[in-house]
Amino acid sequence: MSPTIIRELKQKKPFPSKAEEAAVTLLRTADVIRRFIGTVIEPHGITSQQYNVLRILRGAGERGLPTLEIAERMIESTPGITRLIDRLETKKLVSRERCLTDRRQVFCRITAPGLALLSALDAPMVEAADTALSVLKKTELASLIDLLDRTRAHSNQQFIERRSPQ
Amino acid sequence: MSPTIIRELKQKKPFPSKAEEAAVTLLRTADVIRRFIGTVIEPHGITSQQYNVLRILRGAGERGLPTLEIAERMIESTPGITRLIDRLETKKLVSRERCLTDRRQVFCRITAPGLALLSALDAPMVEAADTALSVLKKTELASLIDLLDRTRAHSNQQFIERRSPQ
DNA sequence: AGAAGATACTTGACTAATCAACTAATGATC
């Protein structure tokens, strides 16, 4: 019964559509979470995006991953993946090597300092997420995840169709 | 029963905490929605952030709003509000005027071309949001909004406490 | 009234994101 987002953004009129209200609510909530998580990551000298890349590379293990494969796995997609990784390489947190079997590809690997940095962030990150979402009960958390998963699957499909209509 | 986000990001291991999974899911879903909405707005020559400012100013009416008041109402907060509005002024979509009673403040108002641009976007925006969220039933939409509202309220509080601990 | 503090921006310097070419390597086809 309480149109929270309307009060929060000091809107005079209610949203014409519930879907639009949900979209605005989703974007604003994500922004709050993003900034909250940022306060955990950024004091360690890397951005959230760089953290994301390191996590992906840790998950990928010894072999590493080709550059664009990393881009595809990022939480927030970015066309600037090359320079993002340039900065991580400058900080000695990742290393790069051209692939021998397919010389177009460049494999990226996380370094020991990179792994150490991630280790230091593991506990604080879990704690931050727990804190941010601790208002929700277990079942609510599960239902939030489910609603978001379905929304994402569907709107991603719409996004793809809109960009490349056949 | 399906850990969608794990498959999607090609993670090998499940998330150690449900809260972390929810946070990642939330951020990624917001990113998809943001890009989807971007495809509607950006062909009109403005960014999503600029669109957000115009919407706020349309809602504010004749009197307009002081610069920092706009920043507070934005969906995604930005410290670069001055230059964001500079760009809108250059495009003649907003006008600015120093307040006479408090000469520190600068009131921003949306111009006629700004209003026209918004009008052109109203229907497509509602449609985009509807499309993006059309997988969810009415009750699910309401419950998503509720879960997000509560999450945001709580984590925003945590964010504030963490930044300025007394 | 004059000083101290708070507000409301603004600016400068720097970093990062975006888009559109561009190169190099590979694969597919005739």
Place this chain on the structure above:
DNA sequence: GATCATTAGTTGATTAGTCAAGTATCTTCT
């Protein structure tokens, strides 16, 4: 096996975002 298309990544130019410091104005408190 030359040609065309595709893939993988890079680079350049432009735009946008971030953080710290600065200026002007107002408020409060002696």
